[in-house]
Amino acid sequence: SSLEESVAIFATSAEYGYNLRREHIFGARLTQRKKLYGTTEEANYPFPFGVGKTTILRTHLAHRKQPPLIIFAGEDSSGHLLSAFPETRLCCLINRKQTVDMQPYLQEAVKQRGTATPRLVLQGRDENTGEWRPDEASIFLGETTPSLP
Incomplete structure (x- = not known):
C-alpha cells in the first residue's frame, strides 16, 4: 500500500x-x-488496498499462471490477498494488533503453530523498538510481555 x-x-x-x-x-x-x-x-x-492489491497482483502475475510464491501480510488490507490466493503455500503474517477482518487468519496461524507444513505463520516484533523478534509472539506498544493473537 x-x-x-x-x-x-x-x-x-x-x-x-x-x-x-x-x-x-x-x-x-x-x-x-x-x-x-x-x-x-x-x-x-487499482489502489493497493484490499481488493485493489489483489487486482494488481493478478494483473502482473497473469503470465506466470501460478499463485504468489509467498504472501507477507503486515496490514489490515492484506486479508483479501490471503483469501484470493488459497493455493499460496506460505503466508507470513506480522503479529500486530489487526482489525476484525484479519483476526481469523491470525487465529488460524496460531492453530497451525508446530505443524509440519503450516500455510500461515506468524512473525513477531517488538513495537517499542521496531525490531523483529526471533519468535511468533509480539511485544505491543507500551507493553513488556510477548503475546500471540
Whole structure:
C-alpha cells in the first residue's frame, strides 16, 4: 500500500541488498503534474488496498499462471490477498494488533503453530523498538510481555 516510487528507491538498490528490477515493484500511484505528486490516486490503476492489491497482483502475475510464491501480510488490507490466493503455500503474517477482518487468519496461524507444513505463520516484533523478534509472539506498544493473537 506504500507509494510505488518510494518503495522502488529501496527495492531496486543494490546498496540495500534487494536489487529488484523496477518492473517488479508495485504500489500506490498518485497523479502527477510537472513531476509533482497530487493528492489523488492515478486513474485506471487499482489502489493497493484490499481488493485493489489483489487486482494488481493478478494483473502482473497473469503470465506466470501460478499463485504468489509467498504472501507477507503486515496490514489490515492484506486479508483479501490471503483469501484470493488459497493455493499460496506460505503466508507470513506480522503479529500486530489487526482489525476484525484479519483476526481469523491470525487465529488460524496460531492453530497451525508446530505443524509440519503450516500455510500461515506468524512473525513477531517488538513495537517499542521496531525490531523483529526471533519468535511468533509480539511485544505491543507500551507493553513488556510477548503475546500471540
